[in-house]
Amino acid sequence: MSSQLKESKIAFIGGGNMAAAIIGGLTVTGIAKQNIVVSEPWAVNRDKMAAQGLRVTTSNADAARDAHLVILAVKPQVAQGVCRELADAWSSSSSSPLVISIAAGITLASLQAWFKPTGQEGAAAPPHIVRVMPNTPALVGEGASGLFAANDVSGAERELATALVRSVSKAVEWVDREELIDVVTGLSGSGPAYFFAMVEHLVESATKLGLTREQATRLATQTCLGAGKMLVESPEEPAQLRKNVTSPNGTTAAALDSFEASGFAGIVDKAVNAATTRGEELGRTLGQ
Ligand SMILES: NC(=O)C1=CN([C@@H]2O[C@H](COP(=O)(O)OP(=O)(O)OC[C@H]3O[C@@H](n4cnc5c(N)ncnc54)[C@H](OP(=O)(O)O)[C@@H]3O)[C@@H](O)[C@H]2O)C=CC1
Ligand SMILES: O=C(O)[C@@H]1CCC=N1
Numbered sequence: 001m002s003s004q005l006k007e008s009k010i011a012f013i014g015g016g017n018m019a020a021a022i023i024g025g026l027t028v029t030g031i032a033k034q035n036i037v038v039s040e041p042w043a044v045n046r047d048k049m050a051a052q053g054l055r056v057t058t059s060n061a062d063a064a065r066d067a068h069l070v071i072l073a074v075k076p077q078v079a080q081g082v083c084r085e086l087a088d089a090w091s092s093s094s095s096s097p098l099v100i101s102i103a104a105g106i107t108l109a110s111l112q113a114w115f116k117p118t119g120q121e122g123a124a125a126p127p128h129i130v131r132v133m134p135n136t137p138a139l140v141g142e143g144a145s146g147l148f149a150a151n152d153v154s155g156a157e158r159e160l161a162t163a164l165v166r167s168v169s170k171a172v173e174w175v176d177r178e179e180l181i182d183v184v185t186g187l188s189g190s191g192p193a194y195f196f197a198m199v200e201h202l203v204e205s206a207t208k209l210g211l212t213r214e215q216a217t218r219l220a221t222q223t224c225l226g227a228g229k230m231l232v233e234s235p236e237e238p239a240q241l242r243k244n245v246t247s248p249n250g251t252t253a254a255a256l257d258s259f260e261a262s263g264f265a266g267i268v269d270k271a272v273n274a275a276t277t278r279g280e281e282l283g284r285t286l287g288q
Contacts, residue, residue, distance in 0.1 A: 001031075002159065004160050005164055006031065006032075006035075009066060010069045011038075011097075012036065012037070012040075012063070012073050013039050013070060014074035014075075015038040015039070015073070017136065021168070022168055023036060023038070025143065025168030026164075026167055029167040029168070036055065037056070039059060039060045039063035060086060065090075068097050068098065069098050069164065070098070070099045072102065073102055074103065076282045076283075076286050079114070080110070083111060087115045087117060090117070099130070100161055101129060101132070102132050104133070104185050105280065105281070107178065107283045108150045109288055110287035111131075115127055130149045131178070132146070133181050134189070136192050137192055145165045145169040145171070145172055145188070146175055146180070146184030147165060147175070148181050158174075181279075182279035182280050186274075198224070202223075
């Protein structure tokens, strides 16, 4: 792990699902809990974080004031208010941290405008910002994340962001246009839910056909894990792995033909487009 990351004080603004996933991954990889502070208004989430030995607060300003890295992990709908609050907190300090925003859709232009210093003499310059789109498998160190940095982000800051993301993600992809973060959102940010939904449907079908729910769940989840592991570890392309399962005129062909007859490729294409478009829309409607 990078020594820069190990020595950084990290503040999470928002202690919900995604913050919990990233923090879970970070602590497993050896980031000291005393270097993490979580600001979270909801007592239930705060207590969960405190129970893990993390420092918690209800004050975003207190959490962020001395941090080297601030992870903006609130819903897009509250991002503007939170950024303005943080800008106020930094207006009386001489340095500002690197901000990592994971808020879906919220653009760098919006974040930069909301973080503008409030005009006090000697106030810190606005923070440098990296947008990251992680996903919840970060919790088990199996995340997939996309990143995009503002122009003013230095090489060292990029390395710090990469180190943070890499400590909870196996796939780490910098993209070269900001719009592509919305595509990453539609693919891997939301993606775990697509696989969970698939497993839910598989379990429903097999239960209707006679397996117990428990048996069906064990078989479906292990199939998902096994297929995922093969996708990662095998040198073969996904299409070849699919063909290896598909005996001519066999059972798999019957299922895949059924998928195709129901327009599977089109269904997936529409879904990824819907998520990507929703990201763009969030950015437009909630942003500058
Ligand atoms: N969940 C996912 O899989 C992914 C989420 N993201 C992004 O991560 C961000 C967080 O999502 P997620 O973790 O799912 O959402 P959650 O609602 O689980 O977490 C957000 C947390 O922020 C808290 N909060 C609300 N207002 C404030 C405030 N003013 N200051 C500090 N904290 C506040 C919320 O408290 P309360 O409940 O009381 O409102 C909540 O606990 C979103 O922007 C989302 O787009 C990105 C990738 C994947
Ligand atoms: O559903 C959402 O908006 C967030 C962003 C990606 C995953 N969850």
